Amino acid sequence: MDREELAPHADELARVLGEKVDKNKIMDDLDKYVNLYRVSLEWAKRDILKKMGGDPDSVGDGSERKNVAELTGAEQSVDLLVKVLTVNPKTIEVGGVSKNIVYGYVADESGRVPYTIWETESVQMKEGSTVIVRNAYTKEYKGNPQLNLGNRASVEESDEVLDVADMPSGGSAEVKIAELTDGMNYVIVSGKIGRPEQREITVSGEKKMIVTGILSDETGSAEFTVWKEMELNDGDEVRVIGAYVKSWRGMPKLNLGDKAEVQVLERGTLGDISGSVPKPRTLEDVELAGGAMDVVVHGTLVDVREGSGLVMRCPDCRRVLQKSTCRVHGKVKGIDDLRIKAILDDGTSSMSVIFGKELTEQMLNISIDEAVKMTTEERNPDAVKEMAEEKLFARPLEVRGMVRSDDYGPMLIAREARFMEIDVREEGAKLLTELEGFN
Ligand SMILES: [Zn+2]
Numbered sequence: 001m002d003r004e005e006l007a008p009h010a011d012e013l014a015r016v017l018g019e020k021v022d023k024n025k026i027m028d029d030l031d032k033y034v035n036l037y038r039v040s041l042e043w044a045k046r047d048i049l050k051k052m053g054g055d056p057d058s059v060g061d062g063s064e065r066k067n068v069a070e071l072t073g074a075e076q077s078v079d080l081l082v083k084v085l086t087v088n089p090k091t092i093e094v095g096g097v098s099k100n101i102v103y104g105y106v107a108d109e110s111g112r113v114p115y116t117i118w119e120t121e122s123v124q125m126k127e128g129s130t131v132i133v134r135n136a137y138t139k140e141y142k143g144n145p146q147l148n149l150g151n152r153a154s155v156e157e158s159d160e161v162l163d164v165a166d167m168p169s170g171g172s173a174e175v176k177i178a179e180l181t182d183g184m185n186y187v188i189v190s191g192k193i194g195r196p197e198q199r200e201i202t203v204s205g206e207k208k209m210i211v212t213g214i215l216s217d218e219t220g221s222a223e224f225t226v227w228k229e230m231e232l233n234d235g236d237e238v239r240v241i242g243a244y245v246k247s248w249r250g251m252p253k254l255n256l257g258d259k260a261e262v263q264v265l266e267r268g269t270l271g272d273i274s275g276s277v278p279k280p281r282t283l284e285d286v287e288l289a290g291g292a293m294d295v296v297v298h299g300t301l302v303d304v305r306e307g308s309g310l311v312m313r314c315p316d317c318r319r320v321l322q323k324s325t326c327r328v329h330g331k332v333k334g335i336d337d338l339r340i341k342a343i344l345d346d347g348t349s350s351m352s353v354i355f356g357k358e359l360t361e362q363m364l365n366i367s368i369d370e371a372v373k374m375t376t377e378e379r380n381p382d383a384v385k386e387m388a389e390e391k392l393f394a395r396p397l398e399v400r401g402m403v404r405s406d407d408y409g410p411m412l413i414a415r416e417a418r419f420m421e422i423d424v425r426e427e428g429a430k431l432l433t434e435l436e437g438f439n
Contacts, residue, residue, distance in 0.1 A: 001041070006030050013045060017054045026052075038159050043079075043132060063135050069110030071147070073140030080133045080147070082106035083162040084125045085183045088288070090349075103288065105181055106133070106147065107164050112184070114288060115147040123149050127183075130162045131155050178219035178281060180252045182290035184245040189254070190265070191215040191240075192273055196232040214293070215240070215254060217270065220278045221294045224254040230262065237265040250404030250411075251291035277400070284348035291405040297412070298420060299344035299351075299399070301392045308340045309384035310368075310375050338368050340388050344399065344412065353399060353412040360384075363417060364391055396420040 010027045017026075026048060033044035046056035046065050056065060063077040071078070086104035093099075102117040102125070115136075117123050125131060135152045138145045149155070164185045174188040196213040209229040214221050215238075224243075226232070242260040245252045256262065280296045312334030313319065314326035321334045338360040344353045361367055364387055366374070375383045400416040 001034050003027065003031060006034065009041065009045060013048055013052075013054070016049060017052055021052055040132070040156065067110040068106070068108045068113050071113060071138050071145040073138050073145035075136075075138040075145075077135050077137060077152070080106070080108065080136065081130070081158060081160065081162065082108050082133060083130050083164050084127055085112065085164075086181065086288070086290075087125055087127045089120070103284075105183070105288070106131075107184075108162055109164065112181075113145055113147050115149065117149045117153075119149070119151050119153070122151070123153055123155050125155055126157075130158045130160060132158050176219040177215065177217045177222050178278060178289075178292065178295070180222055180245050180254060180289065182245055182247040182252050184252075187243045187245060187254070188239070188241050189215070189217075189243065190270060191217040191238065192270060193232050193236040193238060194221070194234060196234060196236075198229075216273060216294075218273050218276050218278070220292055222252060222254050223248065223293065224256065226256040226260075226262070228256075228258065232262075235267070237267055237270045239263040239265055247290050247405065250406050251293055251402070252289055280398070282348040283344065283346045283351050286403050287349050287351065287405075287410050291403045291410060293402055294400070295403055295412075296398065296400045297344070297346065297351075298396065299346035300394055300396050301342050301353075302345045302350065302394070303343040304385060304389045304392060305341040305343065305352075308342070308388055309338070309382060309386075310371050311337050311339060313337045336368055336372055338371055338384065340392070342388075342392065344397065351403070351410050351412050352408075353401075353414055355414045355417060359414055359417050360388075363419075364388060 006027065010023060010030055013026050013030070014021065014023045029048050030044055033039045033047065034041055039047070049056045063079050064075065065079040066075070068080065068082065084104065084106055087102060088104050089100065089102050091098050091100055100120045102120050104115060105112050106115050117125065132155070133149065134154045134156070136147050136149050138147055140146070174190070177189060177191060180187065180189070192215070194214040194216055196211055199210050199212060201208055201210055211226040211230050211232055213224055213232065215224050240254065240256060240260060240262055243254050243256045246255055247253065278294055278296050280298050283297055283299060286292050286295055286297065307320070312321040312324065314321055314329050314332050315335050316329050316332070317326065319326050319328065321332070324331055324334060326332050338357045340355040340360050340363070342353050342355070344351050355363065357368060364384070366387070371384050375381060396419065398418050398420050399412060399414050401412050401414040403410050403412050
């Protein structure tokens with residue numbers, strides 16, 4: 001845009017700012033923003049107004065520019081400059097019709113917020129890019145804002161690159177362990193150290209000491225690695241500043257690089273968290289985070305899958321045998337085992353879940369010996385699976401365990417399970433409908 005085209009806009013800004021500012025200065029700024037920095041005109045005008053003490057909402061289409069921390073969950077139309085942390089496509093059912101959506105997290109220096117793109121044909125985002133989001137709206141979910149990009153929204157790549165990793169500590173929000181998400185940078189989190197272990201590793205020919213262990217708070221646990229030598233003791237309470245989160249063995253892991261700082265807190269600062277049970281989370285939330293080491297979820301068993309029931313395992317490697325044959329050890333005398341592979345659904349998402357022998361015995365109220373006897377007497381290899389279908393289908397459950405993500409999606413490995421009396425699926429579906437704004 002040449003200066004002639006910009007002139008009416010400079011005039012408009014001067015009017016809003018009350019003529020007390022130098023119009024040439026406004027013109028120079030506008031020129032620089034639009035032609036040098038290649039910022040959109042609307043954006044440039046709002047920024048100049050902000051900088052010169054005017055009200056940025058007095059120009060443009062009424063969409064308000066905010067940073068993430070300012071979001072309330074009640075914005076009708078909001079603009080943001082954010083870095084795209086994660087991009088996850090997903091197909092959901094809305095009123096019996098399949099719909100493709102994309103969800104994930106975006107962040108700026110003030111914090112991060114989950115987003116959903118409802119119109120995937122017209123709006124796309126690329127992981128790691130910095131974008132200007134326009135005309136989005138927000139909804140509140142469990143007290144936190146969620147960003148929604150509907151049919152009015154647009155996304156434009158920005159030349160300004162938000163380096164969320166290099167933000168000052170003051171600008172980054174403290175998170176809980178349950179909120180740790182693959183791809184997060186510059187994390188501040190507090191917790192109790194468990195099972196710290198000094199290890200020697202070799203990095204490009206050089207020996208190096210690192211520390212691994214588990215960090216826990218009242219919301220969950222996560223593995224951590226400190227990539228340098230550090231003295232940490234079991235039970236130490238610490239505040240970690242400037243860590244990053246990367247998926248490791250299908251779960252978000254906390255990494256403390258050179259820039260990370262560890263403050264050892266006075267014991268008792270975090271209260272007694274030993275034996276505390278994490279607060280239930282939605283399946284969608286756990287899926288978004290890319291897994292978790294210790295979660296509690298509520299859901300309904302909607303399918304008991306093949307491979308459930310009585311199985312034979314190899315005595316050497318524990319692999320499940322096919323026709324008394326181990327994939328590695330050949331024909332062996334197998335050991336009986338019980339398991340249930342199922343699909344859990346809470347209305348926000350569904351997830352594979354696996355229950356081992358003890359939980360299968362407990363849920364079906366049958367011992368493994370009884371299961372073997374039943375299978376033999378009925379001459380039906382699927383006797384236990386059929387029993388599981390009968391007893392568990394559509395039953396609401398509370399499950400605690402570990403969620404690992406791989407190419408096949410997240411998998412919940414159950415450690416505890418109990419039947420619930422409420423219809424968790426309906427509850428979850430209601431929440432989702434509210435979020436979508438389709439009601
Ligand atoms: Zn084997």
